[in-house]
Amino acid sequence: MGRTFTESARRRQIVEAAIEVIADAGYAKASFARIAKHAGLSSTGMISYYFKGKDDLLREVIAEVMRVSEAYMLPRIEAETGPRARLRAYIESNVELAAAHPRELAALVEILNGQGDDAEGQFAAARQAVMDFQEHLVRTAQADGEYGPFDARVLVTAVRGAIDAVLVRVLRDPQMDVAASARELADLFDRAVRPSEVCMQPHRLPGEDA
Amino acid sequence: MGRTFTESARRRQIVEAAIEVIADAGYAKASFARIAKHAGLSSTGMISYYFKGKDDLLREVIAEVMRVSEAYMLPRIEAETGPRARLRAYIESNVELAAAHPRELAALVEILNGQGDDAEGQFAAARQAVMDFQEHLVRTAQADGEYGPFDARVLVTAVRGAIDAVLVRVLRDPQMDVAASARELADLFDRAVRPSEVCMQPHRLPGEDA
Amino acid sequence: MGRTFTESARRRQIVEAAIEVIADAGYAKASFARIAKHAGLSSTGMISYYFKGKDDLLREVIAEVMRVSEAYMLPRIEAETGPRARLRAYIESNVELAAAHPRELAALVEILNGQGDDAEGQFAAARQAVMDFQEHLVRTAQADGEYGPFDARVLVTAVRGAIDAVLVRVLRDPQMDVAASARELADLFDRAVRPSEVCMQPHRLPGEDA
Amino acid sequence: MGRTFTESARRRQIVEAAIEVIADAGYAKASFARIAKHAGLSSTGMISYYFKGKDDLLREVIAEVMRVSEAYMLPRIEAETGPRARLRAYIESNVELAAAHPRELAALVEILNGQGDDAEGQFAAARQAVMDFQEHLVRTAQADGEYGPFDARVLVTAVRGAIDAVLVRVLRDPQMDVAASARELADLFDRAVRPSEVCMQPHRLPGEDA
């Protein structure tokens, strides 16, 4: 069941080639032929040999990208405490991925879009799971009075969509300041989630010292 | 130059079939063959007969969807005055499209995503133009003190992405309350744009009478 | 059996459009669609209505070109007497057609080439008939001592091919002097046909030293 | 870069099939489907697998024919010395190709004609280059007094066209004596190029009365 060393190496090689092709040429154009050529393989047969099918390869590509994203984002999020700080960290670190791993991100965006919604959605499922968990966190924060009384699901969805949009923009326009955009987007949602009573009495914002 | 009656009818028929196929099967799967079958046409040649090529058909599909969207959104936006009310109307009416024209919206989302970024993006261009204009409006509102001092571009991008995400979610999950989601999303950004000095003085909230 | 007036007019109109399309776009690209558009007709059905098929239209095109060619060449040839003068007139007038009727000639060349040799060869037959007759003329001239003792068929074939080649060149290169080329080609064959006894003297073979 | 053995074999096989199909059915009818069937291949996809496109296959066909032609003609031409002997060798060896390699020649003629003048004429270019060089040779010979003072370009064009015409005729009519026709054609142009001073004496020009 375990993979041979060369087998793993080959798979990795192909996955990387796929990531680059998808990032460069777009998901629709990412045929086995292109990927094979990019990977320096002489035939597409190689890819079919190592991957059960296109879905399989795609799954691996997504897994790789998610691995990279998680490795970047998780520590940054967990370094913070409290829902608002963590939301901010989530948004910022996610946007910053565009600078840290542009190829992977570009490929991810392409896949997200090109996949056709029906696709087994192995990724969509993962994404949905994350969002469901986030929704739960939001509700908890609301119960604790740290967030206002808005619709948690809409917030989570909006955050996700906004991040994606900013990511796309940042990936496309090299003149955009990634870090600044990340901060701005985090600020934006920070303003959106704070309880509005915030300014009804003399009290401190989260993170403020007494 | 003018189109025959049946010609126009056929074109409309094909465009509608295309919209449905794209909405159902996804952009990638929307081949002439599928569209022709869905439209009850005997051959794909018919489509080529009425449309110069796939681009042409696609253009028409997008134009149709934009027409529908504009007809729905514009009056609702123009009925309001002031940047915040209009932003709210923009967001709400856009999300509500998911209930008013679900097929068209679904198709639009598919096209937006599946098109591959390379295509000159005849639509992407339109969308970008709108966003540029919105950016300008935001800056004006900021100069007038109606909006806080955030990055206009990031806001506009975030709004666009958030709407799209909510649209997708609402389209997929029939249990979602479209109107409520629309309102919630509008609220969210309304909170995000208001000047924070709001609570620095003895004041009324926007919309309050003196 | 006789054609109506409008019928003839329509046919002529279509034939002329066909000539221009073939001359401009080449035989291979000369579809009914192009011809119809060039003729200002709204559908290709018109062409099928007036012509039994593509062959029929083609036949008419060829006939028209031949009519034009004959009208130009025949008087010029018949104005001369004697085989050499007539051969010269034949060659010169044929080449000059490139200046007098460039569209028709260009179309003819295209058809000659593009038709595929199998084609019913309605034209090839006519051309062959002319050449057979010319062959006969040559033999007569040879019997009369006006031409040398060469192979008549080869001469006739060579003349035909040479004219065609010069025609093509002249049609393509607007800088070529048509009249001069015509004269030169006629001279060339005039030298080739004259009896060699003309210079009956102690002479060396090619390559021999003096 | 280097081709596999079977790859080369397949390519050759396909090229040969293409040559035969073109020779038999004509250039216009030489579709991938026909060629595949003739080559015993199961699908046209095979051809696309081995050739980048129709142009690519065509290029190979032309290259093959030119290789064959060159291999036959060049030694025969270079065996001679002096412009007239070489011109004769050029003409004779070219015509004789019809007997030596009838299929290839037939295909070549078809391609030459059917290609549509638009195609950059990768072959037409080669042919033009040869003719330009020949023109240069002719002028040199004229300067040396070995040829008469005719228009070099017209001569070269005429030679080319005459050869082609004789080739076509010889290919079509199996009763024609190829070698004799070749000799006759060479003789014809030999007479046409010799300096008229050959017979420099007090005597009448063609057309003059005694």
Added chain:
DNA sequence: GATGAATGAGGATTCATTCAT
């Protein structure tokens, strides 16, 4: 294990022709 050859379905598009008005 690894490879390149082969497959056949499916892609868009163009074409000449037919047919009901």
Added chain:
DNA sequence: TATGAATGAATCCTCATTCAT
């Protein structure tokens, strides 16, 4: 007489996948 709508075969080409070696 005229038209334009419809047809369906044929065009080249790309694709993911299979298979024998």
